[in-house]
Amino acid sequence: MPGPLLCPVNKGGNLQMRRMTPDAVLKILKKRALQAGVEEFSPHDFRRTFCSDLLDASVDIVTFQKLAGHASPVTTAKYDRRGEETKRRAVQKLEF
Helix, strand or coil, X not given: CCCCCCCCECCCCXXXXXXXXXXXXXXXXXXXXXXHCCCCCCHHHHHHHHHHHHHHCCCCHHHHHHHHCCCCHHHHHXXXXXXXHHHXXXXXXXXX
16 A cells, blocks of 8 residues: 555544655754664764665665665665675675
């Protein structure tokens, strides 16, 4: 069923079936980070984590690009923050 991913809840605890603004989502995340005693984070941090987890799971770049909704593989490549150790492990999987 199409509809908003995140919906506001009013003070009475009732779910309101409407989209939240990006600013409202950010405000809630900041409040929850403060309550949890963790460093502030943004909605885009969730996206970066999702993308990093896909890369760590060895998901191929084309599937990764589609899941991230990127039109260009150049944009997708920007999410690859894996270090040299990941590259070494990849080469070690090859049989020479």
